[in-house]
Structure formats: C-alpha cells, structure tokens
Amino acid sequence: MGENRVRALDSVSLAIQRGEFVAVQGSSGSGKSTLLNILGILDSADSGSYTLDDTRMDNLSHRQAAQYRNQFIGFVFQTFNLIHHKSAVENVALPLYYQGVTRRKRNAIAMQYLERVGLADRASHKPSELSGGQSQRVAIARALITKPALILADEPTGALDSQTSEQIMQLFKEVNREGRTVLMVTHEEDIAQRTKRVIHMRDGMVISDTASAEPVS
Amino acid sequence: MMDRDLWREVWQTLLSNRLRTLLTASGIFWGVFILIIMLGFGNGIEDGVNNSMSGYATNTMYIWSRQTSQPWQGLSPGRRIKLTNEDTAALERQVTDIGTLAPRIRLASWRGRVDVSLGSKVTDAEVSGDIPQFRSILPMNLVTGRFINQLDLQQKRKVVVIGERIHRDLFGADTNPVGQQIEIRRISFTVIGVFKPRRYGDDRERMGSLVFTPLTTFQQVFNKGQSIGFYALVPKQGLTSREVGDHVKVVLKQRHRVAPNDNRAFGDWNTEKEYLRIRNLFRGIRAFIWTVGIATLLAGVLGVSNIMLIAIRERQREFGIRKSLGATPASVVSMVLLETSTLVSIAGALGILFGLSGLAMIDVLTQSITSDSSADVLFSTPTIELNVVLTMLLALIVAALLATLIPARHAMQISPVEALRAE
Known part of the structure; x- marks a missing residue:
C-alpha cells in the first residue's frame, strides 16, 4: 500500500430493494467493477458495510463468502465464462456441485433451466459449439439454478449483436418479473434505459440515481 | 464431500x-x-x-626381516634376522588386531624365478610356499581345480596351484592340467588348480606365473627347515595396516632381541596407497x-x-x-x-x-x-x-x-x- 492509494469507491450509499432492476453506468475507472466485486462478495470494502438479504456481509470467512455467493448471487459476465471443457448442462449444474447435490440430480435440474432459456437441445454441446447468444443464455441458466435473490451482470450484452442483446434483455426482464433483483453494469445507454433504475458513477462516486424513462411492461 | x-x-x-x-x-x-x-x-x-x-582393493602389509643396525643386549649390529614358524605362532598369539596372517616363503629372491617343467617343456615361475588363507590376501579367480587347503598343509602334500601363464606354457590353454605332474627343482608336484589373477597389465602378466605350494611341503622338500621368508597380513576391519604392522614389529623385535628403535631390522611395504x-x-x-x-x-x-x-x-x-x-x-x-x-x-x-x-x-x-x-x-x-x-x-x-x-x-x-x- 503506497502513498497514492486510489479510492475506487467513495461515500457510496445505495439501497436496492428486492425485485428491482438496476443498471450501473460509468466510464472505466468509475468504480463500477469495485462496486460489483463488493456486491458479489468477491471483495470487501475497507470501510462501510454491505447488507444482503438482512445479513451483514462484512468480515466473512472464505467459506462463508463462498457459501453466500452460491446461495444469494448469480453472476453473468460479458465473456460468458463458461468452462470450456464442460458441456452446457454441466456448466449450468456447476453451482449445485458446490452445494453438494448429486450429479444425477443436479443435471436433471440443469436440464429444466436449459429448457427455460430454450436450449434443451444444446445440452450436451461444449461452449465452443454454441453461438454468443446461446452461450450467454447458458450462463444465465447457470446464474439462475441456485434460485439466487440477486443477479449480478457485468456487461452481459457487451459481446453480442443488437438482436441477440434484445433476446438477452428480454430474458433478464423475465427473471426480474419473477421477483429476482437484477443489477447490471453496462456502458450501453439503450440497454441501461431498458431497466427500471439507472445509477451513474464517476470517480468512485454515485453522481445520479434516476428511475428509468422506459416504462416496464 | x-x-x-x-x-x-x-x-x-x-x-x-x-x-x-x-x-x-x-x-x-x-x-x-x-x-x-x-x-x-x-x-x-x-x-x-x-x-x-x-x-587391488586389499589393505595388505608385507613384513620381512633384514639385518640389525644397532647394538642391543650385547649383540653387535649387522646380525641377520631369520623368521621361523615360532614367530608365526607368537604373532598369532600376541597380536590380536591381525585379520589374516600369511607366512610365506619363496624359492629364489624377491621376484626371482626358477624353472618349472613338464617333460621337456620348461618355463620360469615364482614358486612360493603358502597357507590357504593367502587366497584372501591375493584375490584370484580359480579357473579349474582348487587352492591349497588345510589338509595339504598337514600332510605336506606335494601339490601346486599354477598361474594361467604357467598353464598355457606347459600344457596349452585347452588342456586340463589338474592331476598332472610338473617338476620344480627335480621334485614332482601334482597340479590341483589353475588361477587367474584379478589384476591388469604387467601385474597380471607377472602374477600369471606364480606357483603356490603348501608352506609345510615347501619347507620340507626345499630344505628350509622352520624358515619363513616374510609375512603378508591384513588387519582386522577398521584398522590400518600401518598400525598392525607396528605391533607385529614390536613383537618380532622382542623375540629376536632387536633394539626397539632399530628401524632397519625389518622391512615393510603396504598397499594402503593403492587401496585408498x-x-x-x-x-x-x-x-x-x-x-x-x-x-x-x-x-x-x-x-x-x-x-x-x-x-x-x-x-x-x-x-x-x-x-x-x-x-x-x-x-x-x-x-x-x-x-x-x-x-x-x-x-x-x-x-x-x-x-x-x-x-x-x-x-x-x-x-x-x-x-x-x-x-x-x-x-x-x-x-x-x-x-x-x-x-x-x-x-x-x-x-x-x-x-x-x-x-x-x-x-x-x-x-x-x-x-x-x-x-
């Protein structure tokens, strides 16, 4: 730790209710990913606190953090981040592996989620055999399988064309409609406008926090 | 899990x-x-x-007698010391750190050769009188037959173990000489074994012309009485041949009335350097x-x-x-x-x-x-x-x-x- 420590996040105070659909916008270095890290229990803040589902997330052990991540949070990434040597269904089932669910059972559950995202026929395909949109749908199925309260998405449409982006956003909306909280980091204005609440960040601070213009149907 | x-x-x-x-x-x-x-x-x-x-790897010392160089107990210097069977017995009794003690005697002087013959064929050899234990001091491979044993010694049998060169010269390499008679100074000996020295080069050549007879036989047939030419000895494990050689010399000096500080009365040589x-x-x-x-x-x-x-x-x-x-x-x-x-x-x-x-x-x-x-x-x-x-x-x-x-x-x-x- 040197003299020129950078405050990645500064005086951020956010309250997100259950069932919200939030977009976080900001240029690179604005503190988006740090925020995502903290919300995802992948990192802890030097000061301040984070309460998720009425549970304080400070000073967790590795084991507890992993357990909460597994139970409460589903991640979706820009580059999909499927494990390349596992088939689609195995990728979707992986979070249940860390819950100790038997192979047969978790693969059966994973099939239901693949069906939900319309990819049951691609279950045995490896990620390299899937298109970008298909990969992201597999990743969303994987994020949903533990029935998490919170979906964290990091530029989920960043690597997709506009038509596929549209399908993915549709999927997120459905997920949100079921009552799951969705928070996505994006730099695409039109994508952000399709959520219910947009948070702008700059230099580690929240500079605006507004309800989205677009009506949610 | x-x-x-x-x-x-x-x-x-x-x-x-x-x-x-x-x-x-x-x-x-x-x-x-x-x-x-x-x-x-x-x-x-x-x-x-x-x-x-x-x-080569034996830790051997050879000790032989020479002439005294100092007066002692009224005896004048220049006296020739002669080793005998009694010295052997005394050494075996008194020097406990000897592993193997082999009294030896030769025909002719140091490395001197004598003729050995089979019928009309003659060759030269280093002939010695030895005891069975000498075999552990000079490692060799027996090609055929056996080495001298205790019975040969007791019964003073006229038997010989010959080196590979003698075998070759007298019999030819393909003939089994065991049981045949060869003559040394007109005395017939029965060949009981042929050996090959475990050495290389000149050493091997020389040792291939060694001829071993039982010590007792040798003393009798060549008129040596109780004489011993020299001793070859290997110390017990863990001791150097130098230490044991010194003990041997102390005993021999006492027995032959030699001044304790007379360093010329006995000669010695050891293989420690080679061994090391x-x-x-x-x-x-x-x-x-x-x-x-x-x-x-x-x-x-x-x-x-x-x-x-x-x-x-x-x-x-x-x-x-x-x-x-x-x-x-x-x-x-x-x-x-x-x-x-x-x-x-x-x-x-x-x-x-x-x-x-x-x-x-x-x-x-x-x-x-x-x-x-x-x-x-x-x-x-x-x-x-x-x-x-x-x-x-x-x-x-x-x-x-x-x-x-x-x-x-x-x-x-x-x-x-x-x-x-x-x-």
Missing part, C-alpha cells in the same frame, strides 16, 4: 487438456525413467569395477552418479513446476468462474492439487515401470559378457534400490505439489471480476 464427484471433476479436467496433461506427464515420466536407467547403470558400473578391481586410490575411484563414481542423478531429477522438477505454473495461469479464468459460482478458495486449490498428484503419480509409476523394464532389458543384453566372471568387463547387473526410487518419486510429487500450490493460492487471491474481464 462427494468423493466420486471430485474424482470425476479431476478426471474431466485432465482429459480435457490432453496436450498439457501429456506434456506434464511425459516430463515426469522422462525424469524418472532416465534417472532409474542412469542410477541402475551407475550401480552396474560400480559393481563391475568393484569386481574387477577387488584384486581405488576407494577414491569408487567415491568418484558414486559422486558422479548422484550429481547427474540429482541434476536430472531437478531438471524434471523444474520442468514440471514450469508446466504447472503455466497451467495455473491459463486456468485463472476457470478458477475465477468457480469462485464466483460458490467455490471456496480451498476447494479449488485442493482440486488442483489432486489433479497434480494424480498426474504425477501415474506418470511417475509409469516411469518406474519402464525404467525397471529398461534395466531388465539392459541386463539381458549384457548377460553374455557380465556372467563370465573371468572376463574383464567393468560392468555388472544394473540394480537400483527400491527406497531410492520411492524417495525420488516422493520428491517429484512434493515438488509438483509445491509448484501447484504456490501459484494456485496466488491465483485464488485475484478477484474473479478482474480475472474474468481480462482477455
């Missing part, structure tokens, strides 16, 4: 990166294989040299083998560590994914460690298997030359100690685990969001 599931994960990862798995495995395989072959070869050479050089040189040769061979062996192992360990390091870096993304899905850092690290140890164990076991098979094959291929005990081959059956092999495998596993553990722990500290954004 679920062990079968964990194994399935491990197996899946290993199979999914076939090239990487193969490279790592072949690195370990080669390391173990080469090391076993090399250590086996080294042991073979050492044993071979040991066998061939054993003729051979021992150093062995040490050199050992050191060489171990240096190369450890270097090979180290190269293997470094290679494996390298591949592991790269593999972990490559998989940083996968670890990030697993972590974000709820894996604890410990579970990811232990999974990777399990992968590594599985891989190293299998590859190491294969290396051991192939290495041992290789040694067995070398043994079969060299059998024809190594099985001939009289051949001058500096190689013997290649062997390797089991505990060396297992220690080696353990070292490889530990090194590979360390090479996995350290970067894996480091990788787990990187935030998945960072790791997953990269590229």
